[in-house]
Amino acid sequence: MKTQIQTILYNNTKESLFRSLDYIAATIENFRSKDKNIEVFVKYGDASSSPIFSEVEVEKIKTKYNASFFFSYCFFGFNSGTSLGHNILAKDLDADYLLIINPDIILAPEALWLMNSYMNDNVGMVEARQVPVEHHKEYDKVSFETLWGSSACALVKSEVFKAVGGYDSDTFFMYCDDVDLSWRIRLEGFMVKYCPCALAFHAKRFLNGNKWAPSKAEVYYSAEAAMLLAYKYSKNKLYKCLINSYLRSEDINCQEAANAVLLREKEGRLPKQIDKFHKVSFFKNGYYAKNRFIV
Numbered sequence: 701m702k703t704q705i706q707t708i709l710y711n712n713t714k715e716s717l718f719r720s721l722d723y724i725a726a727t728i729e730n731f732r733s734k735d736k737n738i739e740v741f742v743k744y745g746d747a748s749s750s751p752i753f754s755e756v757e758v759e760k761i762k763t764k765y766n767a768s769f770f771f772s773y774c775f776f777g778f779n780s781g782t783s784l785g786h787n788i789l790a791k792d793l794d795a796d797y798l799l800i801i802n803p804d805i806i807l808a809p810e811a812l813w814l815m816n817s818y819m820n821d822n823v824g825m826v827e828a829r830q831v832p833v834e835h836h837k838e839y840d841k842v843s844f845e846t847l848w849g850s851s852a853c854a855l856v857k858s859e860v861f862k863a864v865g866g867y868d869s870d871t872f873f874m875y876c877d878d879v880d881l882s883w884r885i886r887l888e889g890f891m892v893k894y895c896p897c898a899l900a901f902h903a904k905r906f907l908n909g910n911k912w913a914p915s916k917a918e919v920y921y922s923a924e925a926a927m928l929l930a931y932k933y934s935k936n937k938l939y940k941c942l943i944n945s946y947l948r949s950e951d952i953n954c955q956e957a958a959n960a961v962l963l964r965e966k967e968g969r970l971p972k973q974i975d976k977f978h979k980v981s982f983f984k985n986g987y988y989a990k991n992r993f994i995v
Contacts, residue, residue, distance in 0.1 A: 701735075702795035703812070704858070705769070706743040707803045708785035709752055716804060717744075717752070721761065723807045725768040730809040731816070740769035741795065744803075745785045751775040781873035781921075782851075787866045798858050800851045801900070807853070808899035815855040815898045818844065824860040824890030825882060828853040828900040837989035839894040846894040847982050847989040848882035853900035856881075860890055871932060871971040875918075876925035879988045880932065886980040916953050923957035926986070928964075932971040933981035 705724060709717070721742070728740050742765075746752055753761070758773045765771055780788065786800060797819070799812065811828055818826045827849030829835075839846035864884040867877050882892045914922070923946050930939040946958035964970050975981050982988055 701737055701797070702739045702741070703797045703799060704741045704743060704790070704793060704795040705799040705801065706745065706786060706789040707801050707805075708780065708782050708789075709744055709746045709748060709803050710779070711748045712752060712803045714752060714757075720803060720806060721765060725765050726809050727807040727812040728768045731813045734813055742769045742771050743789045744771075744773045745780070745789045746773065746775045747778070747780040747785050748775075749779075781869070783867035783872045783874065783877040784869035786851075787869050790861065790866055793858050793862065795858050798856045798861055800854050800856065802852045802902065804903055805853050806901040808901075811853075811898040811900060812855075815895050818893050818895050819855070819857065822889075822891050823893055824857055824885040824888065825849045825892045826855045826898075827892070827894050828855075828898040829894070829896045830902040831899050832901070836991045836993050837987070838992050839896075843891075844893045844895065845891050847886075847892070847980075848879045849892045849894070851878035851881065852902055854878070856885075857890075860885055860888065863888055868932075868971065871928050872925055873921055874925070875922045876929045876988075880929060883933070883975065883980045887975065919951060920953040920957050923954045924961060927958065927961045928971065929988075930983065932973060933983075934973045934976040934978070935981070935983055938983055 707720075724742060728738070731738055744753075753773055758771070761773075762771045774789070776785065776788065790798060797816070799815075801807070807828075815826045815828055827846065830850070830852060835850055837846060837848070864881065866881075868880050868884075869877075872880060885892060927939060927942045927946070930942055943958050943961065946954040949955055949958075961970075982990075984990070
């Protein structure tokens with residue numbers, strides 16, 4: 701069995717990436733202790749302004765982890781965003797499974813094995829449980845099916861990833877690209893499952909009062925993605941409401957995102973609308989699934 705693990709880097713520290721690689725190696729060795737028939741390729745795509753790793757450092761990484769996985773590093777030379785970056789790394793995908801993770805994810809030793817155990821003929825994607833802050837969307841406690849999977853850490857069947865055409869990088873730079881990927885996987889007839897026993901440590905930043913602390917880029921791209929997702933999934937009234945709401949926002953980043961989407965509309969660059977009968981899409985109060993709790 702072949703598995704490709706890939707992540708997109710953007711100005712990450714070397715220390716954090718080496719730590720992540722150590723845990724990737726550990727989860728592979730844990731898997732191999734149960735099933736030796738696994739071959740793993742780890743691919744790093746670097747969208748930073750300058751290369752994080754030198755050629756010498758890449759060779760040292762290959763040597764250090766050669767018993768666990770094959771390593772490759774690609775410096776893009778431009779900021780690809782997550783969607784295009786992952787599509788570039790998966791262009792010549794030759795593996796049974798694709799594990800998509802954020803560069804700041806630290807995998808628990810049994811994470812890969814447990815996610816893989818949830819796979820069957822009807823499953824297209826399995827999402828890990830993020831800790832210390834678990835994602836709040838609902839999932840079925842019996843079947844573990846959920847409406848979408850966060851690609852902060854998600855295992856996808858390669859044949860399914862290829863069948864849906866990978867990420868929609870023409871529409872989504874970052875944010876909601878995983879929601880869209882999940883919904884298109886479900887439109888193909890496959891389930892998306894949540895694996896609560898597969899732990900992936902994902903550090904989050906809070907302000908006083910336990911509120912999220914998003915950057916300007918995060919505010920802009922999350923707003924842009926929300927409008928584009930609503931349009932793509934045929935929620936025209938919601939699309940217009942979001943446009944108007946962001947135009948009236950006191951946050952200049954939201955205003956700029958709304959104007960950018962309006963420019964797309966004017967130039968005919970909005971995505972093709974799908975799921976007109978809303979078979980897989982879910983929109984409510986800014987969320988794309990029912991919530992078990994609110995953060």
